[in-house]
Amino acid sequence: MSKNNARALDIKNGCIEMSHGSGGRAMAQLIHELFTATFDNSYLAQGNDGALLPQAGGRLVMSTDGHVISPLFFAGGDIGCLSVHGTINDVAMMGAMPLYLAASFILEEGFPLIDLKRIVESMAQASADAGVPIVTGDTKVVEKGKGDGVFITTTAVGIMRHDITLSGNLAQPGDRILVSGTIGDHGMAVLSQREGLNFDAPIVSDTAALHELVAAMLDSGAKLRVLRDPTRGGLATTLNEIAKQSGVGMLLEETAIKVNPPVAAACEFLGLDPLYIANEGKLIAICAAEDTDKLLKVMQAHPRAKDATIIGSICEDPHCFVQMTTKLGGRRIVDWLAGEQLPRIC
Amino acid sequence: MKYVDEFRDGKLAKIIAANIAHEVDPAHIYRLMEFCGGHTHAISRYGISDLLPANVRMIHGPGCPICVLPIGRVDQAIRLACDHGVILCTYADTMRVPASGKLTLMRARANGADVRMIYSTQDALKIARDNPGREVVFLAIGFETTTPPTAVAIKQARVENLQNFSILCNHVLTPAAMHAILAVEDGVQLDGFVGPAHVSTIIGSKPYEVFADDYAKPVVIAGFEPLDVMQAILMLVRQINTGRAAVENEFTRAVTREGNIKAQLLVAEVFELREVFEWRGLGSVPFSALKLTPDFAAFDAELKFGSDYIAVPDHKACECAAILRGEKHPQACKIFGTVCTPENPIGSCMVSSEGACAAHYSYGRFRGVIV
Secondary structure, eight states: OOTTSSSOOOTTTOBOOGGGGSSSHHHHHHIIIIIIHHHOOHHHHTOSSSOOOOOOOSEEEEEEEEEOOSSSEETTEEHHHHHHHHHHHHHHTTTOEEEEEEEEEEEETTOBHHHHHHHHHHHHHHHHHHTOOEEEEEEEEEOTTSSOSEEEEEEEEEEEOTTOOOOTTOOOTTOEEEEOSOOSHHHHHHHHTSTTOOOOOOOOOOOOOOHHHHHHHHHTTOOEEEEEOOOTTHHHHHHHHHHHHHTOEEEEEGGGSOOOHHHHHHHHHHTOOGGGSOOSSOOEEEEOGGGHHHHHHHHHTSGGGTTOEEEEEEEOOTTOOEEEEOTTSOEEEOOOOOSOSSSOOO | OTTTGGGGOHHHHHHHHHHHHHHSOTTOOEEEEEEEHHHHHHHHHTTGGGGSOTTEEEEEEEEOTTTTOOHHHHHHHHHHHHHSOOEEEEOGGGGGOOOGGGOOHHHHHHTTOOEEEOSSHHHHHHHHHHOTTSOEEEEEEESTTTHHHHHHHHHHHHHTTOTTEEEEEEEBOHHHHHHHHHHSTTOOOOSEEEEOSHHHHHHOSGGGHHHHHTTOOOEEEOOSSHHHHHHHHHHHHHHHHTTOOOEEESOTTTOOSSOOHHHHHHHHHHEEEOSEEEETTTEEEETOBEEEOGGGGGGBHHHHTTOOOOOOOOOTTOOHHHHHTTSSOGGGSTTBTTTBOSSSOSSGGGTSTTSHHHHIIIIITTTTOOO
16 A cells, blocks of 8 residues: 555445546556556656656567457456557567557546456556566546446557568568468457357457567568458458558468367357458468478467468459458458448457 | 358369259250349358359349348338437348438438347347337348247237337248249249248248249259258259259258248237338339238337338439349449449448348459459
């Protein structure tokens, strides 16, 4: 307990009040007792408006991501660890090593402190596991009804080696497309727990930080052209983005794309296509054909990509169509997601 | 996944495809209509046409519930939500069907109307229970498959005395639509039908016998999995080759001749035939849709709110009507893929993934493109 505050936060029964965002003593207490205490690192302990960080040699990569998921807690994770993994992965997909995180919270009046504590602890754990500290933050409170419990925006800064260039516009005809594992787990884990649609399915979100996997892939020496994490819109949408950016077509093999059976079953039941369902712990890699086997071996040897497969190749196509040979042996387009498939999944 | 993968097996597909290729008469063009949007979707999603000989042509039918909903019906729902302030509940795809004045239910929601997407009629009842001070209207759409769940909801609402619950009934009938297609003078030339899957689980195979007997059109009822569709095509080819016209059932794992009697009785208790109903594409078709019986009239939103149906013509350039009658292919529409896309549908066939235009756009538009 801080000596400045008469009573410690009542985590068990308390909830967020407008005063927790007003800049006064209540806010200081919340930051001190919950955020600083849980995230616990020397940068945050500086207690200033920003964190003073040591010099980093190399090019910097920066990325930011807002998290507005509903429900806040789901099988395999919660908005806390998701907000850490999501932004770390955005930096990692650039080929950079993430170093620091910033976190901004928008809290709704009345939100239980016990839930907030759970979320903050989950963030701290994810940050510690990833070795990427949360060095600065911000808290705002909105009136009841003006938010949905908690929204978290995180920003990550990373450093990139000079010999790496990854970009969505570098895919070339002949390159191979790899995916690090099963698809659709995160989106279906969230959907299966949504109010009004509860169904019991052993589906767990794949939310995970991928920077160590990326480091291993870069160390392999394979000629990587593009890395992307297929989050919103799923594998299909991300591949279409890359095809458009690079001005190429793609040819996929449906049989090479892995889907966990419970995810496949749930998708079947709800009429959804796993190709369009969000992932939070998977990546797509596009690599020169000659290095594909080498890269695949390195990926499969890493715990985050043991189910990695080669799902297709890049071809010339001025229309930038992503096409797929179906399980049945026919051909179809794998199009951009039209409209919304699942609202608020990350 | 058990009971699914077996019906999507690539090796079996090749065997059926080889049989079809072997058995077709090269001198004959086989024009087969898959009535249901579920079949249209399966054909496009699995690329079934790649496995068929060029002289076996699949023609998309009108069996997509939201595709056949005319603009005036969506307008009616929007008026209930906007003018009467009801909570309007509906299935997902319906939210995006274009209505008058560039509106959709989704845009009406953005403008402040209380429109809610639901997954089952039970969700609509729950909303009615949770909002006793508000009127809740379920926009009931669909063929015979979705009608029994609506009937269950109506009966439950009566038992619970849920006076704030009603439905805007747009339930339609498959055989009536098949009659309408065959009755069009100079309409589409057909050699046979791939008959409905889920609809037939309810109504059985018997109601199609008239098409074999009176119109000499073979009908093969098929499941919605790709191998079901391929097997049905093979069965149709065999009937056509031998000059037969019969109702055959490929979907024996779910469909009987009599259908689901319990569901039929339930529907008969709650609904009766409308004298006439306007379909998009087929126009006004007599006895082709359902309304609530006088006994359940208290749950009829049209009566409750004095909401009349006002017919509205389709967009001038939109060919949905001809596409729904099987007379035109989506690419024959001037605005297909340019003005009308899944993001900005002008016609209803571009909305649902079961719609002929959306299925072709999303899965097959690489065909016919000059690369």
